[in-house]
Amino acid sequence: MTDASGRIALLRATIVVVAAGGLRALTYRAVAAEAGVSHGLVRHHFGTRDQLVAEAMEFAIDESLRGSNMLEQGLTASEFAAGIESLADRESALQSFQYELLLESRRRPELTPLAERHYGAYREAIERQLGRLGVADPALVDLIWFALDGLVFTQLVAPADPAPALARIRSLVESAAA
Template sequence: MNDASGRTALLHATIVVVASGGLRALTYRAVAAEAGVSHGLVRHHFGSRDQLIAEAMEFAIDESLRGSNMLESGLTVDAFAAGIESLADRDSEIQSFQYELLLESRRRPELRSLAERHYGAYHDAITRQLARLGVEDPELAELIWFALDGIVFKQLVLPENAGAALSRIRALIADAARR
């Protein structure tokens, strides 16, 4: 295992550990066991638990945005909405990990910057994607961001079809793009 693939495996393992057991379950030993390596390797790569958490959050945001279509150019309104629609199904561990950290940031102020980074990254990606679709309405971008965030959270907690809400979001975006 080279350094790059080793770090990636450890970041994936961190996401799995936190997604399944919460942030309190995150230990070097738990991450090492999930990744199939010695716990000393986790400390070697990240130095501290806080650094591991910070890098795992950055990794989760990047993976999630790449896995959705929020970074692609040339999308239609339907393609944009379809990418969001399957986000929780496709990346449930990554999404669960992020929500665990967001909730923990209420109790641990040192995690607040990670929460701000999370919300900023998704908001900016949605705003850019809407601009590519011809929608330059900051209030609509904010509304869509909040709605999509709620849809993903709901799909994680009580999975069910969000088709009606997503259809309405598609219609709002299509309407705004035609103006």
Template sequence: MTSSPGREALLRATVAVVADQGLRALTYRAVAAQAGVSHGLVRHHFGSRDQLIAAALEFAIDDSLRETSMHDDIETADDFASGIESLATRSTDVQAFQYELLLESRRRPELRPHVERYYETYREATHARLRRLGVDDEELVQAIWFALDGIVLKQLTLGGGDDIDRVLTRIRRLVREAASNA
């Protein structure tokens, strides 16, 4: 996603406001205060609160995929899992923003298309990376994606732990096995 530095600063501020205070606290004034600009500038760039939310989600997805190396070439199962392990600790606000939006979509059906896009984007990125490793089992891809999503949520809410390390070790083994059987 191409973005001017000013627009990106507003998107980062949006993510921070929602991560810290929830989606219901998202206002032009809150974003402006976080970014250190006038609220008119937020309105100028995004037009409506829904456009701001949609743009911030696109920004968050792109940022998160960059953090997990989903945009980079990967060569091994270890490479695939390397970005997942500390994702929630490296990009806490981005992850919290995304989960806030996911939960809010239960109360606001107009957010569901954004949530569907979120899930489809991550599923497609996971599938593309696993396919590059020689894994083309759609059920395994879904299982791994759901496990990774759960890992990030657990890291975000409760922190890491040995259980996460064990699950990631198992995911690596599953990927290696599936790739060698392909």
């Protein structure tokens, strides 16, 4: 295992641990057990628990965005709209991890920059995609972001059929880009 792949395995293990048990379950030992390594290796790679949390959040945001079509260039309005989906269906651990940190940031102000990074990254990705389609409407960007964020959270907590809401979001994107 290379150093880079070892870090990635530990970040993935961190996400699994926090998604399953919240931040209170996050220990070097829990991450090491999930990754199948010694707990000293976790400390070696990240130094502090806060650094581990910060890097895992960055990793989760990047993985989530890469798994969507929000970073792809050259999409038509229909292609972008068709790719709008509930991320919770695909990557529930990534999404659960992020929501755990977002909620914890209300209690721990030192996590606020991670929450801001989370919201900024997703909103900027949507804004860029809509901008590529010729749509410069900050209110529509916010509406789509808030709707998708709510859909993901709902799918994690009380799964329901998101198809009608997603169809409406797709329609809004296609109409705005027309």
